[in-house]
Amino acid sequence: VGPEARAALWQQAHPAPLAADLDLTRVLSPFLLTPAQVAQAARSAAQVATLNGGEVQAEDVRAGARAQNAAGLDRLARRIEPAVTWDDLVLPADPLAQLRELAARARHRDRVLGEWGMRPGGGRGRGVAALFAGDSGTGKTMSAEVIAADLGLDLYTVDLATVIDKYVGETEKNLEKIFSEAAGINGVLLFDEADAIFGKRSEVKDAHDRYANVESAYLLQRMESFDGLAILSTNLRANLDDAFTRRLDLVVDFPMPDAEQRRVLWERCLGPLLPRAEGLDLDFCAESFELAGGNIRSVAVTAAYLAAESGGPVRMADLIHAVQREYQKLGRLTLASEFGEYVALLR
Template structure:
């Protein structure tokens, strides 16, 4: 009468079984089903066996009484599955979904799904579960978000649902072992890493997640609905490879941006929303530029302009050409787009990269050489691998400015320094083969780029030094937003001063500061002084020092 809870002895008496039988006592062992499945807890282990207290978990008692509120230990740790992949958008993805859903109908199954891009695995599993008519408990496997495995499995058993875990912890072995041991529950795991047999003695079914086609126009149309009718949706979203629920979130953000502007959803709204959903860790290694230019800001001959437009075209349609039309070279090669911009300083190479990124609706990341080059052997390659891996999963344009510092020619091995330098080049050659993103290289010295890199490039764009006509167009473009004196004519400057586009811009900036200091408009004298300063900076003789 003094005990507040039932004991082992009372339970055995109620069941009418003798307490001295080993098989009976084994029912209360930690590995026995009652305890292993979380149906019964035996407390007060310091007491003699028969006097230990028994407790029914609150979640189980609630379930028996008709209350299916999830276990309190799972609150805040479960999240909904993303929207499924749209049916009919990709034949390979549809086949994958049908086959795996049919396999789930046969009984509980443990599956490890390796995803190439973040969200693809969860989106595929959402489609599989919908097709199979099976509910799921979805959680993240990171250390902070992971719920208790026993509580998670018990909840799945009570509701007849599957367990879905994404983003496994850094050391996934204990988690995978605990989940694969539950042979009566369907467990679906997804992560970017390849499956390691050392994680668990019971291997799951290991599959590759079907990749979402770049842009996923069908998924975007499903997410935007009638809002997608006012513009060319397929062209607008072609550069983006968002997975999981990112497209739904981007569609919601695009509607919010359109509502703020007081108009219908446009391609610009969709691009901006998609760009914000493509989170990136590149900023620790590269400088982010949000392009604010377009094709009108380029003053170039027709040949390089045509090549730049072709570069943007390749970036949009690479999945169709290399994937659907099977024109990839094979051998594990990626679907990246690689271009080299070669020309003298100031001829518009970096500006062109920004224009291409703007045309694609992507951010531009300029790689900082100081953050990747390391004096210790092997560290430079590790830093480059981090950059390429992050760029593969990010919708962005990667720019290696002054690329000859990293992609230089290999040399004859005369000492250990040459050998290690050649190892860096060999690593880069291999990594470019499997790259899936968009990378642009700029150099003032094309002859210094190794020919093996050049062979792997899609396009090599030569930027010529501007002639007098192009210099005049550059002067006029620079003055287009500057308050200038009436009748100002930059023609003589374009004829007499052989300056590249970058130097002309610097000269206009100098003239603008001189005019702003006087509180006046830019005059011909201001422009002449700006041009002369650019000549002096370059150490060149200034024409017309006696007057203009």
């Protein structure tokens, strides 16, 4: 049933008072629910609202809808309850706009593919698929979490250790289980490091090549028939088969942050609660150290531990030492020219 029909069924099943600002049709639009699931979700949301002593809010509706999910996918993927919003993303305007377009596709697919008849042929499903490409730490997983939060859905991260199998045919079986379980789940499916399983098909030189290509061909067909929201994440876009990218609705490139974005990231990663010493030169850190958001987060956490051990606030010496440790992790040289006037603080 479509979003409008779901909203009507909801109110028929349990006509609990709704909040004045609640657009029931819009809130229910990302969810794929049967009439029976709509009725159960309505009762669940009404019970929560009654316990809270008020009207049914948007979050009550989303929680009731998510409660209809089967537990099968939890055994195959890690479930994340989104805790971030659009305000937490630090990205250039174009990738941010593409992410909002992706959320809009998931929200309005019933209208566009159903009511307006824009569904392609060839056995294509009604799902939405996107590729997030960029270096590690540039915000790919966090962006998937933000989209899931915007839609009111859970995020399921596929653990590749449960998928890849050295025995012929087992990888396809594992993926079939994931796609089959995901078909009954109102959630966002994230394949992290997707180039490991969605790699390029190669010239057949031996039996291993032939079976690897069979896996890729199977994945191509299964992606097309999937009805959910799937996001593929990769650090190496060039490793993906062109046939996959052709079937994707959006490809979002995540660039390394510039100095202005790094300044915002430094501020956010250190947070409002961490005590800071005077003279903490975040402008210098943003200008001098070309780090991705994930690396800046690691530096901030390391500096916080150093401050906790010393019993004082975070000092510039803590940040410099934490950057030095992050460079060691990344295998980067610690150049005196990068640390400028603070080079004497290196240990």
